[in-house]
Amino acid sequence: MVDRSNPFEDIERFFERMNRSFGDVPMAPGLHDVAVDVAETDDEIVVTADLPGFEREEITISLSGRDLTIEAEREEHAEETDEDEGGEVRYVRRERSHRQLSRTVRLPAAVVEDSATAEYRNGVLTVTLPRETAETDDDSHTIDID
Structure with missing residues (x-):
């Protein structure tokens, strides 16, 4: 019988090499649900993310x-009650859910953090980051959403 390598191990090694090549930051399992596009020009980098169902404040x-x-988090509650003609409850349904998404992307170049802008319209988040000409410190900076 011929010894074969485990195809799942080969696939796992392939994805590990891809992550190292593209520089994505590792994340907790199940939180990599945000579809992201990264586009760049000579002047700026634009990151577009699909976040349907979330409010700007979330x-x-x-x-x-x-x-x-990019992180998004929300809690949803739903309750449904059905009563018969005598006013007795026949059916009650309660649902609670917690939805949390997170995605970290490595930008292809340094940017001017203080000049970054973000816009959220119809479930699509667009973050515009002007390119920087020289590297600066690595302090964290929060970007407000318009």
């Missing part, structure tokens, strides 16, 4: 050096 954006982190 989204936090932070920047530390070249790592941009």
Whole structure:
């Protein structure tokens, strides 16, 4: 019988190499649910993220050096009651859910943190980060959403 390598181990090694190549920051399992596009020009870097169902107040954006982190968190509650003609409750349904998303992307170049802007419209977050000409310190900076 021929010895074969485990194909799942090969796939896992492939993804590890890809993460190292692209420089994504590792994350907790199950929180990598934010679809992100990163585009760059000579003057700026634009990060677009899909966050449907969230309100502006539920989204936090932070920047530390070249790592941009987008987090969104919300709690939802639903309750449904059905009564018969005599006023007795026949059916009650209660649902509670907690939804949390997080994504950290490594920016392709240094940016001017104080000049970063963000806009949230129709479930799409757009973060615009002007490019920097020289590296600065790695202190974290929070970006307000318009």
